[in-house]
Amino acid sequence: MARNTYDKDEELLQEFNWSYYKRLGVYIVPYKKALLKTLAVIIFANIAGMIGPYFTKLAIDEAIPNKDIKQLMVLGIIFLLSLIAIGMSMRYRIQSITEIGQDVLKDMRSSIFVHLQKLPFSYFDNRPHGKILIRVVNYINTLSDLLSNGLINLISDIFSVIITLVVMFMIDVKLTLYSLILLPVLFVLVMFIKKLQRKAYQELSNKQSNMNAYIHESISGIKVTQSFAREEESFENFSKISNAYRDSYMKAVKVQFLLWPAVQNISVITTSLIYFVGIRGLGVDVSTGTLIAFIGYINNFWNPVINIGNFYNSLITATAYLERIFETMDVEPDIKDLPGAIEMPEIKGKVTFEDVVFRYEEGRNILDGINFTVNPGESIALVGPTGAGKTTVINLLSRFYDVNEGEVKVDDINVRDVTLESLRTQMGVMLQDTFVFSGTILENIRYGKLDASEEEVMEAAKVVRAHDFIKDLKDGYHTVVEERGSTLSAGQRQLISFARALLADPKILILDEATSSIDTKTEELLQIGLQQLLKGRTSFIIAHRLSTIKNSDKIFYIDGGKVAEAGNHDALMAERGLYHHLYQSQYDLLKVD
Numbered sequence: 260m261a262r263n264t265y266d267k268d269e270e271l272l273q274e275f276n277w278s279y280y281k282r283l284g285v286y287i288v289p290y291k292k293a294l295l296k297t298l299a300v301i302i303f304a305n306i307a308g309m310i311g312p313y314f315t316k317l318a319i320d321e322a323i324p325n326k327d328i329k330q331l332m333v334l335g336i337i338f339l340l341s342l343i344a345i346g347m348s349m350r351y352r353i354q355s356i357t358e359i360g361q362d363v364l365k366d367m368r369s370s371i372f373v374h375l376q377k378l379p380f381s382y383f384d385n386r387p388h389g390k391i392l393i394r395v396v397n398y399i400n401t402l403s404d405l406l407s408n409g410l411i412n413l414i415s416d417i418f419s420v421i422i423t424l425v426v427m428f429m430i431d432v433k434l435t436l437y438s439l440i441l442l443p444v445l446f447v448l449v450m451f452i453k454k455l456q457r458k459a460y461q462e463l464s465n466k467q468s469n470m471n472a473y474i475h476e477s478i479s480g481i482k483v484t485q486s487f488a489r490e491e492e493s494f495e496n497f498s499k500i501s502n503a504y505r506d507s508y509m510k511a512v513k514v515q516f517l518l519w520p521a522v523q524n525i526s527v528i529t530t531s532l533i534y535f536v537g538i539r540g541l542g543v544d545v546s547t548g549t550l551i552a553f554i555g556y557i558n559n560f561w562n563p564v565i566n567i568g569n570f571y572n573s574l575i576t577a578t579a580y581l582e583r584i585f586e587t588m589d590v591e592p593d594i595k596d597l598p599g600a601i602e603m604p605e606i607k608g609k610v611t612f613e614d615v616v617f618r619y620e621e622g623r624n625i626l627d628g629i630n631f632t633v634n635p636g637e638s639i640a641l642v643g644p645t646g647a648g649k650t651t652v653i654n655l656l657s658r659f660y661d662v663n664e665g666e667v668k669v670d671d672i673n674v675r676d677v678t679l680e681s682l683r684t685q686m687g688v689m690l691q692d693t694f695v696f697s698g699t700i701l702e703n704i705r706y707g708k709l710d711a712s713e714e715e716v717m718e719a720a721k722v723v724r725a726h727d728f729i730k731d732l733k734d735g736y737h738t739v740v741e742e743r744g745s746t747l748s749a750g751q752r753q754l755i756s757f758a759r760a761l762l763a764d765p766k767i768l769i770l771d772e773a774t775s776s777i778d779t780k781t782e783e784l785l786q787i788g789l790q791q792l793l794k795g796r797t798s799f800i801i802a803h804r805l806s807t808i809k810n811s812d813k814i815f816y817i818d819g820g821k822v823a824e825a826g827n828h829d830a831l832m833a834e835r836g837l838y839h840h841l842y843q844s845q846y847d848l849l850k851v852d
């Protein structure tokens with residue numbers, strides 16, 4: 260799939276089809292009981308709504324000419340009671356519909372969130388995260404109107420139209436037919452507007468998504484923006500995107516509001532027509548009371564028709580968002596358990612790469628025949644020039660991507676033959692930029708083993724030498740840290756991740772060592788922590804510190820998509836090959852040891 264950026268509209272990968280609404284229906288089904296109850300109340304209110312015009316007719320045609328005060332009083336009281344009943348039903352209806360709508364949205368949001376958590380890295384690699392975010396939050400929210408008001412109102416309006424039509428036909432067939440004369444005009448208009456509107460809202464959703472992506476990216480990169488004093492350029496970009504959003508919004512609204520006045524006009528013209536027909540008596544012979552009642556029913560008829568028109572509007576609008584939501588839900592996690600995948604037995608720690616070939620994109624192999632075997636408990640340092648594929652090797656090991664050719668085996672079992680969960684729970688992956696979640700330090704360490712007691716957390720922190728700095732913090736283990744851990748130093752974040760990994764007790768440990776330079780004291784601390792963590796585990800470390808490299812059992816020098824050199828530090832130095840050269844040029848300069 261083509262990669263997307265904040266200034267590029269996303270292409271829709273699948274054409275719209277009506278089955279989207281069927282799928283939306285699946286989310287509504289669990290609430291059908293509440294929906295039916297509400298519907299019953301609505302039908303009751305609709306029937307009560309029929310009383311008004313009919314009683315007006317009785318009053319004008321019978322009670323008033325006969326001067327029957329008693330009948331007039333009875334009519335008045337029943338009419339009043341019907342109004343109270345309608346008011347109470349309305350209140351119930353609004354509350355229950357809102358509740359059902361919000362529940363459906365909550366379920367959809369959960370579905371898309373759960374699905375996102377299963378998607379492969381490649382999905383997140385290929386688009387700005389802001390564009391993913393907007394689907395879970397904003398796009399789902401736009402359905403709120405459709406679900407809360409639209410759906411139930413639609414059912415109630417359809418009932419309303421049918422009941423009104425039946426009553427109208429019962430009163431006078433010809434007059435009813437006159438009332439419907441302009442309905443085909445409305446139909447043609449709706450079809451015409453639909454096309455324009457759908458396109459306009461697709462564009463709007465794209466511009467919204469672009470803006471969200473840019474804001475998200477700007478906040479993530481704020482430190483770079485400020486340190487290069489690029490605030491103005493940033494704002495200019497934002498203005499462009501924001502203007503595009505505004506323009507597309509105006510376009511969409513203009514199209515959307517074509518329908519409403521059209522229906523209003525048709526309704527007014529119809530009313531005039533009925534007056535005209537009634538007064539002129541064009542083939543109809545009705546009393547004044549009937550005529551006035553009829554005008555009341557015409558309102559009863561056209562109001563729901565206007566509402567149905569509006570519903571149709573929001574349906575078309577929602578379509579533009581629904582297709583995006585379902586598109587995301589339809590992305591198949593390409594890294595998933597194969598049929599018949601077995602549970603990975605307890606890992607001992609042997610790792611084998613056999614003729615592994617891997618590419619992120621067609622035509623460019625990143626790994627091109629990697630072979631190695633690592634024995635249980637060995638520590639491996641992966642080194643090599645930037646972009647050589649070190650991270651790629653460790654991504655394949657925990658099956659974040661699948662190999663294109665060859666095999667990756669753990670304890671002689673192909674990683675594709677076991678369930679992802681059983682494989683990954685036995686592996687610890689620590690990325691270069693240690694992610695710290697917002698919450699306390701305790702919670703962050705506990706992420707490695709959710710049921711760990713406070714004592715266990717402290718024990719792990721002590722082993723990896725994180726305890727000393729944590730206990731000196733204001734609230735110790737209960738100190739609250741922000742997302743990404745911006746209030747902690749790089750070394751402290753790394754120590755927390757060591758404690759987290761130790762608690763998880765993985766048999767194979769994968770570590771992308773932080774590149775940021777740290778002082779010698781922290782360096783020493785990290786080394787002690789790391790050595791504790793590595794005990795009894797197979798480990799792969801993308802090593803940036805000479806101390807780590809020297810302490811490892813074997814060094815793999817990755818270059819040209821292959822393991823170009825393998826051996827320990829002394830052996831590789833004696834070879835005076837690529838590693839020796841890298842050591843001379845880089846590590847001498849850094850003087851980290």
Ligand SMILES: Nc1ncnc2c1ncn2[C@@H]1O[C@H](COP(=O)(O)OP(=O)(O)OP(=O)(O)O)[C@@H](O)[C@H]1O
Pocket residue numbers: 384619620625643644645646647648649650651652
């Ligand atoms: N998600 C991706 N999609 C496409 N290409 C990628 C992706 N990730 C990495 N690459 C490419 O794959 C190659 C290997 O990247 P990798 O991150 O494995 O290198 P590395 O050896 O870990 O580099 P460094 O030492 O700089 O971290 C690079 O050329 C990179 O451009």
